[in-house]
Amino acid sequence: AQSVTQPDIHITVSEGASLELRCNYSYGATPYLFWYVQSPGQGLQLLLKYFSGDTLVQGIKGFEAEFKRSQSSFNLRKPSVHWSDAAEYFCAVGSGQGGKLIFGQGTELSVKP
Amino acid sequence: SQTIHQWPATLVQPVGSPLSLECTVEGTSNPNLYWYRQAAGRGLQLLFYSVGIGQISSEVPQNLSASRPQDRQFILSSKKLLLSDSGFYLCAWSGTPTNEKLFFGSGTQLSVL
Numbered sequence: 048a049q050s051v052t053q054p055d056i057h058i059t060v061s062e063g064a065s066l067e068l069r070c071n072y073s074y075g076a077t078p079y080l081f082w083y084v085q086s087p088g089q090g091l092q093l094l095l096k097y098f099s100g101d102t103l104v105q106g107i108k109g110f111e112a113e114f115k116r117s118q119s120s121f122n123l124r125k126p127s128v129h130w131s132d133a134a135e136y137f138c139a140v141g142s143g144q145g146g147k148l149i150f151g152q153g154t155e156l157s158v159k160p
Numbered sequence: 161s162q163t164i165h166q167w168p169a170t171l172v173q174p175v176g177s178p179l180s181l182e183c184t185v186e187g188t189s190n191p192n193l194y195w196y197r198q199a200a201g202r203g204l205q206l207l208f209y210s211v212g213i214g215q216i217s218s219e220v221p222q223n224l225s226a227s228r229p230q231d232r233q234f235i236l237s238s239k240k241l242l243l244s245d246s247g248f249y250l251c252a253w254s255g256t257p258t259n260e261k262l263f264f265g266s267g268t269q270l271s272v273l
Contacts, residue, residue, distance in 0.1 A: 051203075081261075081262075083264075088169075088267070088269065089266055089267065090166075090250055090264035090265050090266040090267045091204075091250065091252075091262075091264040092264070093261060093262070093263075096261060137203065137204065139204075147194075147206055147209060147219075148204075148206070148262060149206075150196075150203040150204040150205075151203055152202060152203040153202075153203050
């Protein structure tokens with residue numbers, strides 16, 4: 048069965064520190080992979096996506112993610128976190144049926160001053 | 161440009177009362193439309209999706225129903241709400257069937273008391 052696992056429910060980092068949010072997926076074919084961010088009480092905003100090609104993808108707000116097929120992972124990274132990055136982050140995999148995404152449980156990011 | 165509107169932003173309803181949440185999309189035609197639910201502390205679950213007027217697919221059995229009376233209008237309904245229907249409901253749209261990028265509305269926080 049297709050699934051997405053985000054092992055870390057909650058992460059706290061200091062402002063200016065680097066960040067890596069983990070995402071592992073289980074999918075039978077070449078996946079379409081996404082990272083979304085959700086600010087409190089808001090909808091989701093797409094940070095970046097991977098469909099094919101270069102396995103290191105750049106997104107908005109200084110985020111990047113690397114697709115590693117051998118590890119079934121699509122971890123999200125940012126070299127220097129800003130206080131405004133505090134939010135919940137969701138990894139998702141496309142099911143191959145146009146917009147039917149399977150989401151992970153989410154990782155809540157807190158940023159310390 | 162395309163926009164998605166979802167209302168209301170918050171809603172408190174008693175158990176057994178009816179529900180109607182509305183979502184409209186502007187700036188595009190024949191979008192795929194989706195209703196997701198985010199229960200407290202959990203990831204997003206796809207409830208319904210629609211590829212055209214009057215075409216609704218349900219992903220999970222539940223107390224809810226969806227309708228698409230117009231091309232860019234998607235409605236989530238219930239005749240009698242249950243406590244377990246509480247959650248954050250997100251409407252989303254995507255473009256062509258092979259484009260799995262979702263654009264989300266701002267969500268409706270539903271509390272059933």
